[in-house]
Amino acid sequence: MKKRILLIVGGGIAAYKCLELVRRARDRGFDVRCVMTTAATEFVTPLSFASLSGEPVHTDLFSLDEETEIGHIRLSREADLVVVAPATADLLAKLAGGLADSLAGAVLLATDKPVLVAPAMNPRMWSHPATRRNAAQLRADGIAFVGPNSGEMAEQNEAGEGRMAEPHEILARIEEMLGVATKPLAGHRMIVTSGPTHEPIDPVRYLANRSSGKQGHAIAAAAAAGADVTLVSGPVSIPDPAGVSTVHVETARQMLAAVEEALPAEIAICAAAVADWRPTSEGGQKMKKDGGAAPGLELVENPDILRTLAQHHTLRPRLVVGFAAETEKVVAHAQAKLARKGCDLIVANDVSHESGVMGGDRNTIHLVGSESVESWDEMDKHEVAERLVARLGNMLGGKGSGTTAPGSTAPGAS
């Protein structure tokens, strides 16, 4: 029997993100019905939610049609979970005060099901004593919260706590509350590398690249629901994912040392954009202009972390996954890379400037194995992460416990 979510969409700029939430919830097999407040319909049309949910959208407390067909009591009772997103300051106040002067308010008062709210508002509104009081009251009433997150607001030059949690975070919470959270890598140990490396030229200069760490961090976060994850991250500006043990490094050599320290593990995912080369000598002092020719930069190759793991004699993880950042012939180069490095799977993506992958939020990938290539549609990096984690869970399950990847040795074996 499919679980049903009743989504109450509030009137905030984040309402558009709930379209993504509905789409992903339906992909995960949930039925979704939507109620929109009048203010919400100013931001997104009911038709958009109706199209994505495949159900009529309810907006009016006093609609005779809706009341005869499906009234607020039935709406609230037929759901397994009620989700309010974006939960505006006004909706939180109404819910805390028990006001039922709108369909959203009436449904929330009438429901006998768990309620999850995803607040979204200006940071000052979120920190206002009235909102603090309302939030405290709602928590005391057993209402669950997801977010808000910190970050940039829709308003220019505004930042702070008040951003609605991302759709994937809301969905993870929904699955947890409904007891259907999938933990494909439960019980496994996993190492993920992420971000760029910085290779010092002198004490103030370094070689680097444009990797944001978003894809690697998203994989670590997705795997953390179940797996014991060590994330070895180069310098990035995004926060450490929750539930993951993060080791911060700067250079490729430090990254390799941290990865080796984290062994043994059953899975290793090398998503970091490791600098292939580093300056031969890191001068002890800052290089100065002396009026002469520009100094030459002599480079030496960095250790290859992916290859070291894939060809490890004693502690090779059962699954070693590499990334291929290519600007042309994406699949062909990935196939060559798979063979050269000896890993089990390459996640190949097009990082040409036009693709917007480097630093962006979306990714189009090809999963390249020794005998197969699978191309995925463009999707959010978090969705790539969740699907990849689910796939690795299947691959490990398929291999059966105790068996190892081709040419590999089980962790701990000599």
Ligand code: CTP
């Ligand atoms: N990688 C690594 N250590 C390195 C270089 C790369 O672990 N020193 C890993 C990356 O994390 C990624 C994969 O290897 O998983 C592919 O890296 P890439 O730099 O694209 O491949 P190269 O082998 O350097 O090949 P090319 O430069 O020809 O693309």
